[in-house]
Amino acid sequence: MTIRAAIERYLTAAGVSAATKRAYALDLRDFADWYGERPLEDVDVRVLADYTADLGRARPGGKLAPTTIARRLSAVRSLLRFALGAASVPDVPLAPRRGRRLPDAPKELEVDELLAAAGEGDGPLALRNRALLEIVYSAGLRSAEAVGLDLGDVDFEQELVLVRHGKGAKERTVPLGEEAGHWVARYLREARPQLVKGAENALFVSARGRRLDTSTLRRMMPHPHRLRHAFATHLLEHGADLRVIQELLGHSSLSTTQIYSHVDAKRLRRVYDRAHPRS
Numbered sequence: 001m002t003i004r005a006a007i008e009r010y011l012t013a014a015g016v017s018a019a020t021k022r023a024y025a026l027d028l029r030d031f032a033d034w035y036g037e038r039p040l041e042d043v044d045v046r047v048l049a050d051y052t053a054d055l056g057r058a059r060p061g062g063k064l065a066p067t068t069i070a071r072r073l074s075a076v077r078s079l080l081r082f083a084l085g086a087a088s089v090p091d092v093p094l095a096p097r098r099g100r101r102l103p104d105a106p107k108e109l110e111v112d113e114l115l116a117a118a119g120e121g122d123g124p125l126a127l128r129n130r131a132l133l134e135i136v137y138s139a140g141l142r143s144a145e146a147v148g149l150d151l152g153d154v155d156f157e158q159e160l161v162l163v164r165h166g167k168g169a170k171e172r173t174v175p176l177g178e179e180a181g182h183w184v185a186r187y188l189r190e191a192r193p194q195l196v197k198g199a200e201n202a203l204f205v206s207a208r209g210r211r212l213d214t215s216t217l218r219r220m221m222p223h224p225h226r227l228r229h230a231f232a233t234h235l236l237e238h239g240a241d242l243r244v245i246q247e248l249l250g251h252s253s254l255s256t257t258q259i260y261s262h263v264d265a266k267r268l269r270r271v272y273d274r275a276h277p278r279s
Contacts (some may be wrong), residue, residue, distance in 0.1 A: 016214065023075075108230075111230050118133045135154075138180030161173070
């Protein structure tokens with residue numbers, strides 16, 4: 001079977017999703033251009049290793065990122081699995097390791113400015129926007145968690161927020177900061193009654209009175225996840241323990257939270273410089 005015939009069969013197969021076809025079409029054709037007219041059955045570990053090495057060299061458009069190389073190898077493996085069966089897929093890690101991306105966390109002053117800008121203007125939507133972003137930052141929420149909050153999830157008396165996360169329907173309880181509590185209470189008192197229509201249990205509602213979706217949050221702030229990063233980073237900078245932050249973020253493993261450890265290392269260095277007699 002030629003490589004190009006196998007690719008066309010794969011891209012027109014009923015069992016392959018449209019999203020997969022779109023994602024892999026260009027990658028597979030790039031592999032076909034590199035591989036030439038050899039039979040598909042000849043693709044083995046050595047072939048994939050050579051292809052990986054070629055992808056890692058500078059090309060006319062520039063050197064490919066590790067994530068791009070990994071995606072192209074994944075596309076080829078999927079093609080082999082489809083055309084020749086799982087036993088024909090070389091089970092050897094070949095993609096280069098991805099560089100660890102540090103969270104892009106805004107500074108405290110930038111957060112203050114972002115939150116203030118969200119509440120600019122008159123009317124219930126401005127007040128809703130300010131309250132929504134305040135609670136995202138105060139509780140370190142993911143976008144879906146924030147718009148998924150119900151009225152009963154905020155306990156003003158105990159200053160707590162019950163957070164539900166879609167991955168396994170996990171729940172966690174996080175503190176409600178004083179500033180966030182102030183803005184959410186104002187929103188509930190002054191804005192939500194003007195927006196809500198009918199029996200709606202959502203805490204944050206749209207101009208039509210229904211639960212918000214995450215796209216609304218992204219329109220308010222293009223990358224709302226930065227507030228979650230800021231939550232974790234600022235807690236670390238002010239002395240919070242990494243395991244406490246793991247619990248507050250809802251990470252099942254400390255290794256996920258350790259992406260913030262670079263911040264902790266900087267803080268420890270500052271403490272050391274202030275405290276050690278020979279620093």
